[in-house]
Amino acid sequence: MEKDIAISVDNLSKTFTIPHEKISTLRGVFVSVFSEKSYERFKALDSVTFKVKKGEFFGIIGRNGSGKSTLLKILAGIYTADGGKVAINGRVSPFLELGIGFNPELSGRDNIYLNAIVLGLTKKQVDKKFDDIVAFSELGRFIDQKVKNYSSGMSVRLAFSVAIHANRDILLMDEVLAVGDTNFQSKCFEEFDKYRKQEKTVILVTHDISIVKRYCDRAMLLRNGKIEIIGDPDKTVDQYTRQNIADEKETT
């Protein structure tokens, strides 16, 4: 893999088999031993090939069910692919949902440690970064309160602050910023602007086309598990809008 490439995805496919009747117990296995099993195959990703350079802010858009989240989960290592290759150059900090590993019964402080360690930091590293994390999250005096008393905006700020300070080469994000207020959002995007110089990569899955237009260096449009268009964000967004209008006409 070339040195300036952060992520290289080659001919990636992922199929889910969805049984019509899901058997989730051993009893079910015994009972249905002789009955016929039917299932549906759903091709979430179909021969997807693309590369993302280091330092790039890369947007992924597409309608629901187009394969965006599956792709992100494969990049994060959560799902394994059926076919094709994924090569990742650097360490990944996935941020797919608000407060992963957050435990509402624990204080903000404990959660910072837990979450950062889950993201791969050592306790010593968290000690060093702790004050910065709190400062960035703007939580200050609430840090020793239990997270269950936080508002959703507060917990996303906390989680996001941890994710940013985990200081990974590649940040994967799925629509999570939508919860924060606009001030916090723009603060995050300012942070991402610094990433370019540090050669850090951001991959953002979103429905917010204005964010794609404003911040992304490149964007990709997925449709039914295939890449529809990849490249200039404006063109990609235009195609997405046209597609949406066309789809709407079809259904009406």
Next chain:
Amino acid sequence: MGNSRRHENYWELVLSLAKTDFKLRYHGSALGYVWAILKPLLMFLVLNFVFSSIFNPRNGGVQHYSLQLLTSIMLFNFFSEGTMAGLNSLIAKSTLVTKIYVPRWTIIAAATINSLFIFLMNLIVIAFFFVWYQFWPGIPQILTFLFYIALTYILILSFSFIAAPLFVKFRDLSQIWEVITTVLFYASPIVYPLALLPIQYHQLILANPIAFIIHFTKMALTENHYAPLWENGLFVSAIIILFLISLLVYRKTEAKIAENI
């Protein structure tokens, strides 16, 4: 090339997950601790009463019945809670499986280590009763006990590596396992001494690993009587083989955990 899936801090990850569980269980208070030991303690007191007043194994020559009973119950409690926690671990922490990548074995290991913490706390209760009954085991006796504790832990871990990914798929496993642990409780020489059974059943009873551990812990601790070396050797090899098998099974099932959960 760097690898995205590498975590350098496995040990810290496992420990901090386990500590979180531990903290939540005790709510960070001494009273929480009392609560946690209440179950095995009450069980001991009830069984001790029943088997001291109604059926008394001491009549059969078991001198330190109460201490044996207590140790056995604590060990069995460690086994049953540990395996249950291991079985449940992935489901209980499903967001760590579906929303982020951490090596899944760390989640399973953390749950079992939490049970180990709790058991180590329970050792204080055991020590208290040994002092209470003024019984002082010697160093080899205590070392044997520690040795069997370690084996129990490996047994729990092996079970969990096999069962936790299966439980993701078959959600009635926990109910099945609950029934099995109840059977195992009575199939192990906990409330009764092994000597009470006809000798031809001894091999059969001791084929159950937790029964073997409990029987020989009791024997070592209170009667200074040990399993023959070859039996211990065979037992340790069996546990190690089981552990290796569990690792193989885990490696096979790991990839599909996130999709099935």
